[in-house]
Amino acid sequence: MSTTAESPADPAQSRIIAQGVDEEASASNERGLMGWQYHLVFVACVVFTLFHLIVLNVAPLETWAFRIIHVAFGLAIGYAITSALSLHLFQPLTTLTPSQYTSLVAERVFLTVAxxxxFLAFSAVLYAFFLRYGLDVKNPPNWLFQYYGYLLVTSALIAIVVPWVFRTRGHDIVWSDWLLILACMTVALYLLFNLKALQFRAGVMPTQADFWTALVGVLLILELTRRVAGLALVIISAIFIVYAFVGPYLPGFLYHSGYGMERFFTYLYTDNGILGATTAVSSTYIVLFIAFAAFLQASKVGDYFVNFAFAVAGKAQGGPAKVAVFASGLMGMINGTSAGNVVATGSLTIPLMKRVGYRPQSAAAIEAAASTGGQIMPPIMGAGAFIMAEVTGIPYTELIVAALIPALLYFLSIYFMVDLEARRSNMRPMSKDELPILAELIKQVYLFIPIIILIGALFMGYSVIRAGTLALASAVVVSWISPNKMGLRSMLGALNSAARMSIQLIAVCACAGIIVGVIGLTGVGLRFSSMLLQVAATSQLLALIFAMGISMLLGMGMPTTAAYAVAAAVVAPGLIQLGISPLIAHFFVFYYAVISAITPPVALAAYAGAAIAGSEPMRTSITAFKLGIAAFIIPFMFFYSPGLLMEDTWIVVARNVVTAVMGVFFLAAAVQGWFLGHANTLLRLLLLVAALCMISGDWITDVIGIVLAAIGWGLQRIAPKNPPAGQPS
Known part of the structure; x- marks a missing residue:
């Protein structure tokens, strides 16, 4: 990825730092298709995005049908663009040894059978459609689907297993993946053909063909999730699936009576599971807002955001780190994942942080902590706000208003952390000649118009879908007066990018739907709520700490969307039963699901930053955890001070904000060991206690915290001369 510009003749342009930060980094197993395959997938991606935009705005479809097509179409594109194995391991064979030749023959035999x-399973479904709509035979003969299920599962299983057994990989779409694409089409067509009947019999009295179709659908979702999001979510999903069958043998609140295979898998492929709330969000809000982000990227808005951040904050001490905080907040509005945000902005900010004196470990951790905050920054908040609106029924506009103060507190805490570290280490600011010219960038401030239109439309009462569509259209119009005008080719490219960027979240949401389905079927969520009530009878604080731990544990190694969806199904209902309002309960688990991205031992955002910085991943994750520690406290702050979620009078809200800002500053000073100057252990403990006193919105604790901080200030004023700058504590 290019991060520095060539030296153009225009002196104003010579200081543009960021270029290409919008570009999506390719995964190690993402294919670089060429020729007819590239064009075929390009057309499929454009059609996929246009299909969603048309259905959402012009020609609505029946809900189940829309979600079935959404999942199947997304899976098919996913199998086309991702390989089962890392392409970095691919070495083309020039000659075959006897053993390799035998393996090749065996692979082709298996694939021929598959x-x-x-083909026979797919043909059976096509023939059923022909009978119904061509010959007006409402119900196909019984023999048509007698062996259909066995054929479908045989083909899908072989196609999933063959690449692993025979190490099949290549930059073209391989034979096994064509079979998986065919299986996606077969599953979707069968479900659509039997749609009305399935809405009554699925999970209750399914047929054998229903069962095999649902089973293959689940396997296809799990395999693509493994390819695009890693094993963590797949393993957790597999554990939940196994739990559905071993429940009768488990003790305590984990016990349930168990379920048959047919009932279980067909139940999963209903609106209680895969076609439920998570897929409802991915098929509407996620695709729409990723398309919005793709159009912003096509007009290079991301570059503008980062350059704007450099122009505003680059001159400060430790400027690149502050730019990372500012830019990651802006990029979080158009980027769907914490790790993706790290790659987008970190490829530029991390090397610059290292240049001005930050250790590689610290540079990566700062970017990871800041990028994770992008997931809690309104108005888009990754995809979590959309799922929250779907699950709770709280209007989206109320959610983004409630999210504003906690998000600003989080970014303020990161800012205080990097500022105090810069002061402690006496880092140099970037020079004026190294930075973009703010006056020139202000001339392009109109690039913020699409986001302003999005927010304005929402608060004018437009639906989220309509507001997102207006913002998308405005992004095209605004590009026409920018240096990066969008023509037909650019718009088609944006539609293509939107589909490709959606695939991970589509797979993740469908996979999360499996977990949500198991939780609903087995009732384990309700039993967990009862257990949480028992803990709360001893101590409400202990119950909250327990809920925090479970939310982070469920989120480790998982994308934010899936982490929150699972935590919302397991933990949030228990908090609501404690008498906590749904808004606070869901924000509580949402925060901990998000910051699992910087929580050791599985901190995906920190690991992405470490890869760019060349630092040790585990140490980087520990540093990111330290920098983002305010995020572990903020949910307790808005639990005890609902004013931080705009849930009180303006006077109370203002007081809560002021004391919360003081609290996160004291916390940053305690963690970094720098207040007015070097802070010794006693002063750090004093500041930590002062910060913790600010958690509660009570006047007494606030006053105690302020008094303790004042004592610390006095002690530092009369203390001996500070040690030389640059000597960390």
């Missing part, structure tokens, strides 16, 4: 089976 092709015949898959």
């Amino acid at each position: 092709t015949v089976a898959g």
Whole structure:
């Protein structure tokens, strides 16, 4: 990825730092398709995005049908663009040894069997459609689907297993993946053909064909999730699936009576599971807002955001770190994942942080902590706000208003952390000649118009779908007066990018739907709520700490969307039963699901930053955890002070904000060991206690915290001369 510009003749442009930060980094198993395959997938991606935009705005479809097509179409594109194995390991064979030749023959035999089976299963469904709509035969003969299920599952299983057994990989779409694409189409067509009947019999009295179709659908979702999001979510989903069958043998609140295979898997493929709330969000809000982000990227808004951040904050001491905080907040509005945000902005900010004196470990951790905050920054908040609106029924506009103060507190805490570290280490600011010219960038401030239109439309009462569509259209119009005008080719490219960027979240949401389905079917969520009530009978604070731990544990190694969806199903209902309002309960688990991205031992955002900085991943994750420690306290702050979520009078809200800002500053000073100057251990403990006193919105604790901080200030004023700058504590 290019991060520095060539030296153009225009002196104003010569100081543009960021270029290409919008570009999506390719995963190690993402194919670089060429020729007819590239064009075929390009057309499929454009059609996929246009299909969603048309259905959402012009020609609505029946809900189940829309979600079935959404999942199947997304899976098919996912199998086309991702390989089962890392392409970095691919070495083309020039000659074959006897053992390799035998392996190749065996692979082709298996794939031939899978092709015949898959084609026959697909043909059975097509023939059923022909009978119904061509010959007006409402119900196909019984023999048509007698062996359909066995054929479908045989083809899908072979196609999933063959790449692992025979190490099949390549930059073109391989034979096994074509079979998986065919299986996606077969599953979708069968479900659509039997749609009305399935809405009554799925999970209750399913047929054998229903069962095999649902089973293959679940396997296809799990395999693509493994390819695009890693094993963590797949393993957790597998544990929940196993739990559905071993429940009768488990003790305590984990016990349930158990379920048959047919009932269980067909139940999962209903609106109680895969086609439920998580897929409802991915098929509407996620695709729409990723398309919005893709159009912003096509007009290079991300570059503008980062350059704007450099122009505003680059001159400060430790400027690149402050730019990382500012830019990551802006990029978080158009980027769907914490790790993706790290890669987008970190490829530029991390090297610059290292240049002005930050250790590689600190540079990566700062970017990871700041980028994770992008997931809690309104108005888009990753995809979590959309799922929250879907699950709770709270209007989206209320959610983004409630999210504003906690998000600003989080970014303020990161800012205080990097500022105090810069002062402690006496880091140099960037020079004027190294930075973009703010006056020139202000001339392009109109690039913020699409986001202003989005927010304005929402608060004018437009639906989220309509507001997002207006913002998307405005991004095109605004580009026409910018240096990066969007023509037909650019718009088609944006539609293509939107589909490709959506695939991970589509797979993750469908996979999260599996977990949500198991939780609903087995009732384990309700039993967990009862257990939380028992803990709360001893101590409400202990119950909150327990809920925090479970939310972070469920989120480790998982994308934010899935982490929150699972935590919302397991933990949030228990908090609501404690008498906590749904808004506070869901924000509480949402925060901990988000910051699992910087929580050791599985801190995906920190690991992405470490890869760019060349630092040790585990140490980087520990540093990111330290920098983002305010995020572990903020949910307790808005629990005890609902004013931080705008849930009180303006006077109370203002007082809560002031004391919360003081609290996060004291916390940053305690963690970094720098207040007015070097802070010794006693002063750090004093500041930590002062910060903790600010958690409660009570006047007494606030006054105690302020008095303790004042004592610390006095002690530092009369203390001996500070040690030389640059000597960390």
